[in-house]
Amino acid sequence: MDLLLTLNLSISELVSPLTAAYILCAIGLSVHFGYTGLLNFGQAAFAAVGAYGMAIGVLTLKLPLLAAMGFALLCVVVFALILGIPTLRLRADYLAIVTIASAEVFRYLMSTSGFSEVTGGSNGLSQFGYEFYTWNPVPKGQYNLGLFTWTEEEVWLRLVAFSLVALSAVLVWLMMRSPWGRVMKGIREDEDAVRSLGKNVFWYKLQSLIIGGLFAGLGGIIFVIAMSNVQPSTWVTTFTFMIWTVLLLGGAATILGPIAGGMLFFVLLTLTNELLDGLRAIGWLPFLDQPQVAQIRFILIGLALMLLVVFRPQGIFGNKKELRFNA
Amino acid sequence: MPNDIVVGKAAPGCKKIDPIVVASNVTRQFGGNLAVNVEHLEIPRGKITALIGPNGAGKTTLFNLLTGFDKPNTGEWTFEGKNIAGVSSYKVARRGMIRTFQLTKSLNAMTVIENMRLGAQKQRGEGFFSSLFSFLWKGEEARITETADDLLKRFKLDAKREDYAGSLSGGQRKLLEMARALMSKPSLIMLDEPMAGVNPALTQSLLEHIKGLKAGGTTVLFVEHDMHMVRHISDWVIVMAEGKVVAEGEPNVVMKDQAVIDAYLGAHHDTDLGTMKKGK
Amino acid sequence: MNQLVASRVTRVGLLFAAVAVFFSALISGTGASAAPTSHTNISFHNTDPSVSQLIVGGTVKNDGKGVAGIKLHVTGQGFDDIATTDENGKWQLVVPTKQKYKVEIDLTSLPKGVGLRDPNVTVREADVSVTDTAAVLFPLGKSTRVIQSFGDQLTIRLFAGLNLGLLLAVAAIGISLIFGTTGLNNFAHGEMVSFGALMGYTFAVIFNLPLVVAGLLTILASAIFGYFQDAALWKPLRKRRVGLNQMMIVSIGLSIVIRYLLLIFFGGETKVLSGTFEAVKLGPIDTTMSTIWSMGLAVFTLAGVALFLTRTRIGKATRAVSDNSALAAASGIDVERIIRIVWVVAGGLTGLSGLLYGLQFQASWLTGSQILLLLFAAVTLGGLGTALGATVGALIIGFVVELSSLILPVDLKYAAALVILILVLLVRPQGVLGKKQRIG
Incomplete structure (x- = not known):
């Protein structure tokens, strides 16, 4: 087992565009749940609407990519x-x-x-994101940043993804310190009051719901640009639950929680995966094969979700007094 | 006391000289039970009116109906001459009819001062787009905070300004809820059991606050079980039992009324009559 | 105390014993008690690299000429793929293991005016358990497809809907009982269905036990699983006074944990559990004895639960706790004990439904999570927390799912049920049979 490679792989998750996509979705969920108290278990759909909106905008409506992104957000x-x-008039659990x-x-x-002519059916859609790289102001070449070496395209994608994360965090901060945010927090505590x-x-x-959904829509857009395809099987309920885990890990009613939660989540996930796989490779885990090691990650996600909710519902950064679940 | 409240004789559903709320034929059914069945009811403006009755008389349900928190099976009512039956609760509040709740609804994970600020109405910073630009609402926020600090001082909560509402005692939360309701300078404030759980040391000052409200021109309607309080501060008393208004009148008169004593005895032998006697 | 435990166990045991007796009577009566023998050689991970390449293939011809572009769906243990014929009508697929595969011809891929010469056979078998290659032929001819009358289609769909509805009902009652007594929306309930299905597979196929015994052991294991979940997780959480929304999220975490544990233990491939039941034709309906027995067993179980809830002391106490647990506690009912019994009963029932689902359709680590939302839909439709409501809701969902395919594409049938759920919640949040709650 190459510990250095393991570490490197794990740390690269910190700045992976997919991590940014999950963080954006989690920022959206923090608006929904952390600040307003809405139990939204369909965040995957908001991301999917953003992703499909953009892909269909480009492929079917023949829009330029930027317009297609606008169309996607309109769809959201x-x-x-x-x-x-x-x-929204229903009880929380409903x-x-x-x-x-x-x-x-x-x-x-x-x-x-x-609808497969428009949506691609179970195969999904691809080849909608080329234009994204034509905007790339980063000169062609290999960029060596100490730990990682990236192409100009990889640099550009990360730049955009994490700029969006930063911008979203600032927006949420602006909203939530205002009287508008005060009303939201009030609703979280007791809407009748x-x-x-x-x-x-x-x-x-x-x-x-709209604002948090828009952040998730952006997350979906980044996700499918990074994957360069959109597939229906991505947006399963597990996607939503991973966002919940990310959010609860960092702290639902905090600005930095979703960001730190997302980074920590994916670093830990990769780290444990690589470590377990390394242990398996040197014969310490004779009862597991390689795909099973990957499956263990999901067990860890589930366990993390359970333990967090019970023992630290406010997350790493949250203030215990500020967030409690209203049963 | 010269009669400046009622037209003619005091009787259940009697007409008032200057009513702020007029309700007719209000009914609310739960299962087969008529929880509220009020033929006619008028609340006098600028007075302190007590709504009393045994548990399950329909007092809180009537509150819920009048303020739009529950929907009646039948009924019409007006506030300041305008029909507000079927109007959503937040619109009722915007018109100046603010209520508190029997089970205190302080916003526990927010500080006392934030609770207070939330009470102010028509805030520019509560709109989404203006919320992003603090220069649009900073001035307004300062004015609101000033009002809030004044009220906190009057309710002796100023020392708790930065505490989370959840850390207050039950009585303090009652006070906070009342102070918060006053942030919007309502023309009618409806208090659901304002004394329940309040430290006896605070009750006297609370009574003074309520009297002070009247002096400031606010109409007060409150539900209360503490007959001492009812006798002490109310100008008018309305008695409900089994969903109906069974008696109305000035406190001293009503409390001697056989129908009232029967209403209490019929439902409760112990607590209510006890406090009534103590009140005398 | 020990006596108490003992009597509790006997009472709960009695319920299952009754179910079990019925189960055994039915199955042994059919003379089909032999467990499927063709699956006994299956290990957890059935890729055996030492075997030379196994090939399933064939030619699709019409009037002696090959037909291109015909799709053939090949399925077997842990295998699922689609082959397409070339310009000569030839197709072939490499398959992983020595076993029997099912080959289904996709009728929509046939050219216009061309049909199967034998229109009733769209599925044929390819046996590579002895030889390395197997050929499957689908001779074509003039389309002789009889288009089923609408009435026949409706009858077939109604029957399928009833069958699915009954299966869902048995599992939904578990959710409903748990919600009623504890207020928990248990997202890990789907995994209890999967658990039942996979336990059934373990006992019936891996251990090769007679189906009756396997069924009993499955129910027992599922009931223990239910008891264990409550004792190890939910009871401590109730003691900590963890909020209901929090518990709901805990159950989501638990569902992920159990689902992937099942995946690790059983592997990802779909298990076939069905016995060698004879085919039955009821008017236009083609079905098997196993389906009919399963429906009968479901009806019997539902009736048993209804009797349990209305006639027995524990059943009445359960309903009292559902109604108002504080009041029930005040009137001397041991609420924790009732909740424990509810978890055991719910575990057993859900395991049974998983087993039946596995027998009729398939068993895999995803079986339960695929129907979880249908179960929620059933319970919510009927009115949260009432067992009768859950049954009615489950039947509605079963019918909606199956009837929807009369007008909608088959791959939208679950979506149709969820849309119905959403619509009903909007119009009548208390469910079809639920009572309006007093607010405030």
Whole structure:
């Protein structure tokens, strides 16, 4: 086992564009759940709407990529309205079930063969992202940054992804320190109390759903540009639950929580995977084969989720007094 | 006391000289039970009115209905002459009819001062786009904070300003909720059991606050079980039992009313009558 | 105390014994008690590199000429692939293990006006358990496909819907009982279905036990699994006064953990568990005895649960706890004990449904998570926390799923059920049979 390579691989997760995509989704979920208290179990759908919106915008509507991204975000807003207007009046646990069901319905619709001319069916879509690299201002070449060597395209993708993460974090910070954010936190604590003070709770929840959804939509866009394809099987419920784990790890009602949570999550995941695989390779884990070692990662995700919720619901950065789950 | 409240004789559902709330035929059914069945009810403006009755009389349900937190099966009511039946709760609050809750709804994971600031209405910084630009709402925020600090001082919560509301005692939370409701300078404040759980040392000052509200022109309607408080501060008393208004009148008169004593005895032999006697 | 435990165990045991007796009576009555023998050579991970290449292939001809572009779906233990014919009508696939494969011809890929010469046979067998190659032929001819009348299709779908609804009901009652008594939305319930299905596979196929015995052991193992989940996880969390939304997220974590543990232990391939049941034709409906027995068993179990809840002391206490656990506790009911029993019963029932699901469809580590949302849909539709509601909801979902394919593409049938769930929640949040709650 090459410890240095293991470390290197793990640390590269810190700045992987996929990590940035998950972080964006988690920032969105922090607006939903951390600040407004909405139990959204369909975050995968918001990301998927963003991803498919962009891909379909380019491939079917023949839009330029930037316009397609705009179209994708518009789709996210429409999705949030369709989902939110009828459901935001429901009890919290019903909202959880409706959002998870809606996300699955969206996924089925994307993978059904009936619409495959537009959605690509179960094969998904690809070849929509070339234009992204034509914007690349980074000169051609290999960039050696100590630990990693990246091509100009890899540098550009990471630059964009993490700029979006930074921008989103600043936006959330601006929103949440304002009186608007105060209303959101009030709704998280007790929506009837906020209603009794003359605030249109329903409208605020809808705004929260839209804004958090837009961050997730951006996350979906980054995800599929990094993967250079969009497939329906990505947006399963496990995707949503990983975002929850990321968010709860860092702290749901914090600005830096989703970022630190995302980075830590993927570094730890890769680190344990590589270590276990290394142990297996030198014969210390005779009862496991290579794919099984990869499967252990999911067991760790599940365990992390359980332990976090029970023992540290406020996350690493959260203030215990600031976030508690309202049963 | 000269009669400046009622037109004619005091009776259940009687007309008032200057009503702020007028409700007719309000009913609310739960299962087969009529929890509220009020034929006619008027709340006098600028007075302190107590709503009393045994547990399960429908007082809180009536509060919920009038403030839009629950939907009636039938009924019409007006506030300041305008029909507000079927109007959403937040719009009712915006019109100046603010309520508190029996089970205190302080926002526990927010500080006391943030709770207070939330009470102010029509804040520019509560709009999404203006929230991003602090210069648009900094001035307003400072004014709101000033009002909030004033109120906190009056309610002796100023020392707790930066504490989380969740760390306050039950009584302090009641006070906070009332102070928060006053942030919007309501024309009618509806208090659901404001005294429950409040430290006896604080009750006297709380009573003074409520009287002070009246002096400031705010109408007060409150639900209370503490008959001492009812007698002490209210100008008018409305008695409910089994969803209906069974008696109305000035406190001294109503509490001697046989119907009232029956209503309490019918439902509860112990607590309520006890406090009533103590009150006398 | 020991006596108490003993009596509790006997009572719970009685329920399962009753189910079990019925189960055994049914299966032995059919004379089909032999476990499938063709699967006994299957190990957990069935890729054996020492075997030379195994090939399944064939030619699709119409009037002596090969037909290009025909799709053939080949499935077997741990194998699932699609082959397409070349311009000569030839196709072939390399398959991993010595076993029997099913080859299904995709009728939609046939040219217009061309059909199977034998229209009833769309699936044929390719046996490479003895030889290394197997040829499968689908002779074509003029389309003689009889288009089923709408009435026949409807009957077939209704039957399938009833079957699915009953299977879902047995599992949904478990969710409903747990939600009713503890308030927990248990997202790990799907994994209890998978557990049942895979235990069934373990006992019936790996240990090659008679189906009756395997069924009993599956129910027992699932009930113990339910008890264990409550004792090791949920009871301590209730003691800590962890909130219900928190517990819901814990159950999500648990579902991921169990799902991947099952994957590691059983491997990713789909297991075939079905016995050698004879085919049955009921009017337009083609089915097997196993389906009919499974439906009968489900009805019997549901009736048993209904009797348990309405007639027995523990059942009545369970309903009292569901209604108002504080009041139930005040009137002397040991709420924790009821919850424990509910977990055992729910575990057993869900294991049974997993077994039946595995017998009729397939068993894999994903079996449960695929139907979890349908179960939630059933429970929510009927009104959270009522066992009767869960049954009715499950039947509705079963019918919606199967009937939807009369108008919608088959791959949207689960979506149809979820859309119905969302719509019902919007119109009637308390569910079809639930009562409106008093607010405030």
